[in-house]
Amino acid sequence: MSLVEISGVVVLVYFVVLNLSYASFTVVAWRSLVAHRRSQDSLTSDEVFRSPLTPPVSILLPAFNEAAGVVESVRSLLQLRYPEFEMIVVDDGSTDDTLKALTEAFNLVEVEKVTPPGLSFAPIRRVLVSAKHPELSVISKQNGGKADALNCGLTFGRFPYVCAVDADAILEPDALLRVMSPIIDDRSVVAAGGIVRIANGCEVDHGNVTRVGLPRSPLPTMQVVEYLRAFLVGRVGWGELRALLIISGAFGVFKRSVVMSVGGYSTDTVGEDMELVVRMHRQLRRSGTAYRVAFVPDPVAWTEAPETLAVLGRQRRRWQRGLMETLWRHRGIVVDRRQGILAWLAVPYYVLFEVLGPLVELFGYVVVPIAGAWGVLDIEFVIAFFAVSVVWGVMLSVSAVALEELTFRRYPLRREVLRLAWYALIDNFGYRQLTTWWRLHGIVEFLRGRKDWGVMPRRGFGSREVRSS
């Protein structure tokens, strides 16, 4: 067997395993989502809302230079339908008017606060509380990064559960109640994540999404399809397997005592959300504790997606770095028998398909033309293989859109569903290759030891603004 033939077999096996995994996740997610939707008729959210035993939650909102949208976000969070919560905004040394905007909007007054024992974080400058909303406090501290800000919020949080929310996220009124439902139902749940959707194209009024719509431009629309695939298929599937490794930093709930006991968020990674969840898994499995990390597909956090290639590229490079940093840091999982499904499935899957995926794809794009030029390749076979891979990719994207349509149906207009289906069809031509390229860059940046976040400009959600370009 020649080297080219061996490479061909390896790529073929890789392709088959990867796509069968995706297809299996789609089936698992399908079953789970249907069951979830059917249980809506017996949901007891009113009882949970009225019950005195529904645990109170500390909402943590780290903000760095978020003057454009932080007031709307806070306003939306204050309107959450949940019996008891406090909100801690941590201004992480913003150099814009974040603090000023908050102070004016919520009538903040400076108070003296004793710093609780717990995690370490950058020095605090001031603590302010709202005279209008006693449940709202703002901690202004020196810049230390998002993880550092979250650790500060965790330390000051009074309640047994914390909900980490991105400053540019808008939560639906019932989102917290719903994401807390697995925790309320089962005390062994230590973390729960909810679905994150893209707000570009939606109408936002005073911190509420009042009309769901698709963005007009292609780039964020591609991301809508991508998010549907990632959340409705990937996260739901991993959640069902009890091996969910990521709870989005944009919206997730954690048991405070467990997060504190594992040392809080790690400040030396750009993938602090995934790293925390993996560390929690690892330590709880090591100690033999019965626990669960849950994913709830219907609570919705809306977030602003990048609308330019430059910003999107930066985001994807950072995500890839964060993923690799986490997997590298916790590489010991694969040789630890106590880690169960994490050791034999979840971590190997992420390494094989999420880390090495772009390299294999690049290998295909580079080697196939060269081998074709040398005449050692059966061109017909290559074309047929390419056709299968594209049609399979389209099937996965279209399935994600179908899952959305058959379960939640959040996009009210028929033409929007057709547009989603269209983008599901074409995202394999160009967009997928672009993300592969950015992920490759992310791998290079990880190998070079790059640690910074990069700038993520926000436009913010203005009132009555139809967000799209």
Added chain:
Amino acid sequence: MTTQLIALSIALGVVNIVIAGAVVLNRLVARYSDRRYRRAVEQVRPIVLSAIAGDAVSLGVRSRIELLATGDLLAKYGRNLSGDGRVHVNELAERSGVIDALVRGSQSRRSWKRAACVYRLGDLGRNQAELLIVRLSDSDRRVRNAAARSLGKQRCTEGVRPIAYAFGRGTIARAVGAQALIDIGPPAADALARLLSSGPVLVQAGAAELLGRLGTVSHSSLLAEAMDHHDPEVRVAAVRALGRIGARSAAARILPVLGDPVPFVRSAAATALGALGSRDAIDALTVMAESDEYLPARAAAESAVLLGGRFPDPGPHLREAIRMSEVTA
């Protein structure tokens, strides 16, 4: 191999077309069903409203969708009505066959259907205690939660003990079980008091917690005894319950708990003393605010300030509590 791959890609292409077609078809069907359902609701609503007003009306022979709409409307109104209106809703639900359909559905092989029917029975019809108590032991947790909720909604006193046990064993969501017992009201308190004296630790803690919501001053001595329990969860629940019941006489019993070895029990005791308005505790709370570890010190400071204490040279926790009370006043 190439031929097989081409065949596979064609097959997958067909699958794609089928999925896309299903999406479009689903949207069309959903639109049609929504329209039919809305129309049915509009047709049935006047009859349901007349029935609620006490008129002798009959639904007559109705289609499946109209029966569904009737069930939904009756459940919606039944959930929010009491007195005669609720009685009339129940009568129409019985007459129209909605209750029979729900009772049948509560025995369905499909768990989601059982859960939905059991849930809805709470809002409609006659007392279904026997059926609901059986469903409290269902193999599916959603059904058990729905059963507890419906027992509460129907104020079935027979359900107190099974709910309390399910609550304690964790076979139903604690929040749902608690709310169900609260909905049943005072009759649940005595059952809870019995559980507090004799149940397993988890049940005892839950019972103490709920007695704080449902109990009266007459339960104070029982809760005071629970403050000596070996398990801190029970102690904390008992202290909180005493604080909530507001039995001033309990303050003297709570005061020694400020010396409990477990910090969160001390915090709960400090908060309870504040809630009870026990000015005799100000000195002890002030000492605690200045000397204890973070959580109990903060709770003690908040209570000391709430009780109107005067602090000539307040420490950091007291200063924080004073300032917070000024801001939030």
